[in-house]
Amino acid sequence: MSVDALLVQFLNGLAGASTLFLLAVGLSLIFGVTRIVNFAHGSFYMLGIYIAYSLTARIGGSVLGFWGSVVLAALAVGLLGVIVECLLLRRIYRAPELFQLLATFALVLIARDAALAIWGPEDLLGPRAPGLKGAVEILGRQFPQYDLALIFIGPAVLGALWWMLTRTRFGVLIRAATEDREMVGALGVNQAWLFTAVFGLGTLLAGLGGALQGPREPANLGLDLMGIGDAFVVVVVGGMGSIPGAFLAALIIAEIKALCIAIGTVHVFGFDFSFSKLTLVVEFLVMAVVLIWKPLGLLGKPSAASRNSSAVEAPLAPPDKAAKIFGYAVLVLLLLLPVVGQMFPYAVVLMIDILVAVLFAASLHFIMGPGGMHSFGHAAYFGLGAYGAGLLMKQFSMPMEAALGLGPLLAAAGALLFGWFCVRLSGVYLAMLTLAFAQIVWSIAFQWDEVTGGSNGIIGLWPAEWLNQKAAYYYLTLALTVGGVLFLWRVLLAPFGYALRAGRDSPLRADAIGINVFNYQWMAFVLAGTVCGVAGSLFAFSKGTIAPDVIHVGRSIDGLVMVLLGGVQTLAGPVVGAALFTWLQDAVAREFQYWRAALGVAILLLVMVFPLGVAGSVKRLLRRREVAA
Amino acid sequence: MSLLEVNGLTKAFGGVRAVSEVGFTVEAGEILALIGPNGAGKSTCFNMLNGQLRPDSGSIKLGGVSTIGLKPRRVWRMGVGRTFQITATFGSMTVRENVQMALLSHRGRLKNLWVRAREQYVAEADALLARVGMREQAERPCSVLAYGDLKRLELAVALANAPKLLLMDEPTAGMAPKERIELMALTADIVKSDSIGVLFTEHDMDVVFRHASRMIVLNRGQLIAGGVPAEVRANPEVQRIYLGSRH
Amino acid sequence: MTQANKQGLKRLALAAFTLAAFALTGSALAQSGPIRIGEINSYKAQPAFLDPYKKGMDLAVEEVNAAGGVLGRKFEVITRDDGASPGDAVRAAEELVSREKVDVIAGGFLSNIGLALTDFAKQKKIFFLASEPLTDKIVWQNGNKYTFRLRPSTYMQVAMLVPEAAKLKKKRWALVYPNYEYGQSAAATFKEQLKKLQPDVEFVAEQAAPLGRIDAGAVTQALADAKPDAIFNVTFGGDLAKFVREGNTRGLFKGREVVSLLTGEPEYIDPLKDETPEGWIVTGYPWYGIATPDHQAFFIAYHKKFNDYPRLGSFVGYTTIKALAAGMKKANSVNTDKLITAFSGLTFDTPFGRAMFRPQDHQSTIGAYVGRTTVRGNKGEMKDYVYLDGAKFQPTDAEVKKMRPAD
Known part of the structure; x- marks a missing residue:
């Protein structure tokens, strides 16, 4: 590869960096x-493209x-943001942490179906920009004029924002609020107005x-999920x-990507290594490395402890x-299900999925x-x-029972490794590192054809003869799920679980009474990963097939939605949430064309x-009634 | 040998010496007050003593053993209890559970995955709570306690590992005057009966003069006076830079 | 807890159970009456391809039923969305089999879902007609006796292009493909087969782009920097649109031949509009120029019903139903074993002409049109195309036997 080629790839990277920066800076x-x-x-990014397409x-x-x-498309999307903030987010600023995440996730679902209804399912490539349709010659290569324009627009927006933040009152307020939210309120600024404006x-x-x-x-x-990722x-x-x-990060990621593409396939020691394939996951590799090295990102500052007034x-x-x-009543009903289920056989099928989701x-x-550790990548351990189960059965020819029993150990090993890095972080950084690891695991499963079957996955994972009847597998799933959930509850009520909560409630106090918070969080990570692995193994044999989508970020998000839907502060929350979510998804998907929006x-x-x-x-309601009675 | 021996303790932040060449001792059965105006370096000093901060130089010896470089949890295991300026308790637990946590940790039973935590050491926890007058509130969620009660709970927690030394950072801040007197009287009783040493910081001079056996005065990171309360009260420099500015 | 509360809880439990029971029972069970075809596809994830597909099925069902159905029974298709997830696809299949009591299952677009359903069919011993998925493994490595596949496979489509590529006599080739099984196996097959026909060929660059996320500018430049004489492209959809635009702007295609898989299908060429590159050698479906009576009839009926032209998906959906009808007629039953016997070697009519399900691997011999791209008016089209019969683009029977597990 010539130096010229590398330089032009660097320019490609710059155009990509502008794109990424504009996408991310608002967030x-x-x-x-x-x-x-x-x-x-x-989703707002996606709507920007669609609206601009219609306007152009x-x-x-x-x-x-x-x-x-x-400009009009950007303004329209901004206006939409203002409406969303006023009608929805304003009501839930006081809700428990991450609850807003659930609400905004619902918006994703609604926005996607709205776009489907308005613009239809087909890809819509907008026209080229008038006046910038062609290319200019740079180092003997044709370089698109529009890309050159983008290279300038990104830094221009950065500069404009910089000016606004440092030279205007609005900017000063934003910076003050970024450092300490409560202080702005104390300054006599209308916080609601500021939030709306910033959103x-x-x-x-x-x-x-x-x-x-657009062009x-x-x-x-x-584009919505790609954009948010x-x-x-x-x-x-x-x-x-x-x-x-954000600008620095966009620059680094875009340049590394361009470099991977420029290098292409390399022959080392008789092996072909394809750097272009690395583009599937390179941004997550970068993120993992950066977060391990700098837990607050490249230029992040520790923010004042969140004084989020959640209950x-x-x-x-x-x-x-x-x-x-x-609980016993529910258990008895669940035990009776296959018997009654003769009349509605699908009940058993769906209930297996629900039980796996519950675990x-x-x-x-x-x-x-x-644990107070918000994981955005829990699907990694499920996957x-x-x-683990699939490989043990197919690559090591183990009997199904052994594969089911030992498969979760791979999840345990993953949690042991990833957890060690993750629990050093906190808050959103921790969440994003879990996501990065999950994406890395996903890309390994996706690319390692010889072992994992690549994008096609592993097929032929059916239970042993004696479990082959749906009812038998159902009972196995029921036993493991109930056992797993009760075990986790037991642990939470045991000293270990208390120590874990102690570390979340007050790391300072926990440390001051001899608790090694890191160790407890780490072990909790491993414990959760292992139990999650059991759910994954059960899943594999209930479907007969696994593909990389079991590790996909979509499943991690589903998990978050289940937990938040049920309520993160109660033990029964995730159980209720998982059952409700899985059932809703199954029932709604069948009945409505716009089931995503309906779910949202x-x-x-x-x-x-x-x-x-x-x-x-429900718990609070019961308690209130109790008090009243 | 003194219970706590501190020599030449120094800590700088970005070139500014927050604590400079501080040395003192605490004996068993005595209450030593560390006073000084805001920003004198009291909290920095405290945080070095219990391991939250690592000093740049100097020595800290607890019963003759150096604690330099030990994390707070290790220092705690050596018999140092701590209460914080802004109370630090476990909000999602009851009052009793807070104390049980310290007891479980002290006995090395926190790794247990099976037994019911809330059924462990109930009597001992209640006894500790009774000592600080919190027995009646044992079942209440910690998150609903009044501030003064939180301070008393912290004291109970700090006593759970039968400490040799208590570090109390502004133990009475945010309390009503009557409560302050009560809490320190309680502390004095405990010191006497258990023969432990106490080092505390305090803004309220009434509390200090009434309860401290000895006091040391910190200003701009340096120790400027020390002795029994009467001596310190009479020290003109202390009067000028500290007492004078407040009274 | 008070007495009233306990009562409340009990009532709540009862209500919850009743509700769940209702929810799970679902629709009425069907035994006789219509022949029920359970169809599973990624309608939500791949709407551009599967909306026309669904329309094609609807048309075929209408025609079959207008002619009195099969075996005196009408056809009824029950579709399910698989959410682009093999796990959900298997659940949908379970639901169709256990609750809806379907007689056969059909569908699949994504390869991994096609394979999941293939394996499901084997496990549950139910007949499965894989309509859309392309992966070779469905009929070879993971093939089984319960599964038949309608659409020409990746191998077949590549095999149709390789002779054309060899005729170009270009020495330096660059490849670009989406980074998943379809793209990888298409690229691998292309390299292997071209090497056979043209041993001196050199592959000078290979770009595996993440599906749906191609970094088209950088990829285009990397390909150009390798100075190939010709390019083999496997990207499609949005990736293709981006690649074509960047390639045009950066002059990648100037003076270079491009051989491109599936690009002549309306689903993929239509969005390119007037930017459609001139002269690419592609497989596809030139609905505007197929003058055979079979296709004319299909086209007119489709256009009349939907006031739209058919896409390749429409053809596949339509033919899926027609093939099922033909096979059931031959079997004179919907019994799985009888269907398997009937479908092996079954000949059936399609808008492309007569085709057959090969007994040796259950792949249909439906072919594809190969031609060159051009722009007419503001639209991309194919020109100089010929229909290539899929029967001719297969590995030898010995090779198939080696790859395919015995039943």
Whole structure:
């Protein structure tokens, strides 16, 4: 490869960096001030592309029309952001941490179906930008004029933001709020207005980032999750809330990607190593390395301890008599299901999925709730459990029973390794490192054809003869799930679980009474990972097939939604949430064409009606009645 | 040999010496007050003593054994209890459970995955709570306690490992005057009966003069006076830079 | 806890159970009456391809039923979305089999879901017609007697292009493909077969781009920097649109031949509009120019019903139902074993002409059109195309036997 080639690839990287920066900077801004992890940021980006597409189709023929469309699209998305903030987010700033995440996730679902309804399913590639359609010759190569323009637009926006943050009153307020939210209130500034303005500005930037991609990227319905993934990575690598950090991170990631593509396939020691294949996961590799090296991102500053006024959790109590009776009743019903199920055979099938989801969610809750470690990558351990079982059966020809028993050990090993790095971090950084590891595991499963079957996965994973009847497998699943959930509950009520909560409630006090918080969190991570691996192994044999989607970020998000839906502060929360979510998904998906939006609306309603999660709210209701009685 | 021997303790932040060449001792059965204006370096001093901060130089010896470089949890295991300026308790637990945690940790039973934590050491926890007058509140969630009660709970927690030394950072801050007197009287009783040493910082001079056996005065990171309360009260420099500015 | 509360809890439990019971029972069971075809696909994830596919099925079902059905029974298709996840696809299949009591299952678009359903069919001993998935493994490495596949496989489509590629007599080739099984196996097959026909060929660059996320500018430049004489492209959809635009802007295609898989299918060429590159050698479906009576009839009926032109998906959906009808007629039953016997060697009519399910691997011999791309008006089209019969682009029977496990 010549130096010229490398230099032009560097320019490609710069154009990519501008793209990433515009996509991500709004997210950083919003998080810095409101502490909201806006999952719908990618959706605003996607809407930016779609709206710009529609506008350019009408008025984009001229230079003025094209850039007018870009600006109008950005403004429209910003306006949408303002509406969302006023109607929805404003009601839930006081909700428990990460609850906003659930609400914004619902927005993702709704936005996608809205886009589907308005723009249809096909990819829509907008026209080239008038006046910038061609290429200029750089070092003997044709370089698109539009990419050159992007290379300038990114830093220009950075400069404009820099000016605004340092030279205007609004900017000063934003910086003050980023450092200490409460202080702004004390300064006599209308906090609600500031939040709305910042959210509007952040979404406007997302819309702008989208609109500018019109000539480079076809508008399509997958851009929302792709966008949020990229945006999160950039924001976290740069340091949450740091705008120059976001630019630096975008630059590094885009350049490394361009470099991987430029290198292509390399022959070393008789092996072909394809760097272009690395582009599948390179941003997550970068994120993992950066977070291990700098736990607050490249330019992140420790933020004042979140004084999020979420309700303090009530002390954990072992189940009282009524709860036990209720539990036994549910168990008896579950035991009877296959017998009654002769009449509705699908019940058993669905219930196996629900039970697996329950075990998955309960294990996530274990580290998320009592552990206080929000994992965005819990699917990694589900997937490792599934692949562990699959590999033991297929590569090592183990009997199914042994594979099921030993498969979760792969998840345990993964949790042991990843947990050691993750628990050093906290908050969103921890969440993003878990996500990075999950994506790395995913990409290994996806690419390592000879062992994992690559994108096709492993097939032919059916239970042993005696478990082959659905009812038999159901009982196995029931036994392991109930056993697993009860075990986790037991641990939470045991000294270990108390030590874990102690580390979450007050690391200072925990340390001062001799508790090695790191060790407890780490071991909790391993415990949760192992139980999650059991769920994964069970899943593998219930489906006969596993593919990399068992590790995909979508499953991690499902887990989060289950836990938050049920309520993170109660033991029963994840159980209720997982059952409800799985059932809703199954039932709604069959009945409605726009089931995603329906699910989103359902989640939003639940968020509004049950701000503590379903189980949490029911519990509170019962307690209130108790007090009244 | 003194219970606690501190010599030449020094800590700088970004070139500014927060604590400089501080040395003192605490004997068993005595209450030593560490006073000084805001920013004098009291909290920095405290945080070095219990292991949260590592001193740049100097020595800290507990019963003759150096604690330099030990984490707070190790220092605690050597018999040092700690209460914080802003109380640090476990909000999602009951009052009794907070104490049980310290007891479980002290006995090395926290790694247990099976027994019910809330059924362990109930009588001992209640006895400790009774000592600080919190027995009636044992079942209440810690998150609903009044601030003064939280301070008393912290004291109970700090006593759970039968410490030789108590480090109390502003133990009475945020309390009503009557409560302050009560809490320190309680502390004095414990010191007498258990023969432990106490080092505490305090802004309220009434509390200090009433309860401290000895006191040392810190200003701009340096020790400027020390002795029994009457001596310190009479020290003109202390009067000028500290007492004078407050009274 | 008070007495009232306990009562409340009990009532809650009862209500919950009743609710769950209702929810799980679902629709009525069906035994006789229509022939029920359970169809599973990634409708939500791949709408561009599967909406026309669904329309094609609807049309075929309408025609079959208008002609009095099969075995005196009407066809009924029950579709399920698999959410692009093999796990969900298997659950949907379980649901179709256990609750809806379908007689056969069909569908699949993504390769991993196709394989999951293939294996499910084997496990549950139910007939499965894989309509869309392309992966070779469905009929070879992971093939089984319960599974038949309709659409020409990756291997077949590549094999149709290789002779054309060899005719170009270009020495330096660069490859670009989506980084997953379909792209990898297409690239591997292409390299292997071209090497056979043209031993001096050199592969000078290979770019595996993440599916749906190609970094088109950098990839285009990396390919250009390798100075190939010709390019083999496997990208499709949004990746293809980006690649074509960057390639045009950066002059990658100037003076270079491009051989491109599936690009002539309306699903992929239509979005390129006037940017469609001139003269690429592609496989595809030139619906605008197939004058055979079979296709004319299909086209007119489709256009009349939907006021739209058919895509390749429409053809596949339509033919899936028609093939099922033909096979059931031949079997004179919907019994799984009888269906398997009937489908082995079954000949059936398609809008592309007559085809057959090969007894040796259950792959249909439906072929594809190969031609060159061009722009007419503002639209991309194929020109100079010929229909290549899929029967001719297969490995030898010995090779198939080696790859395919015995039943």
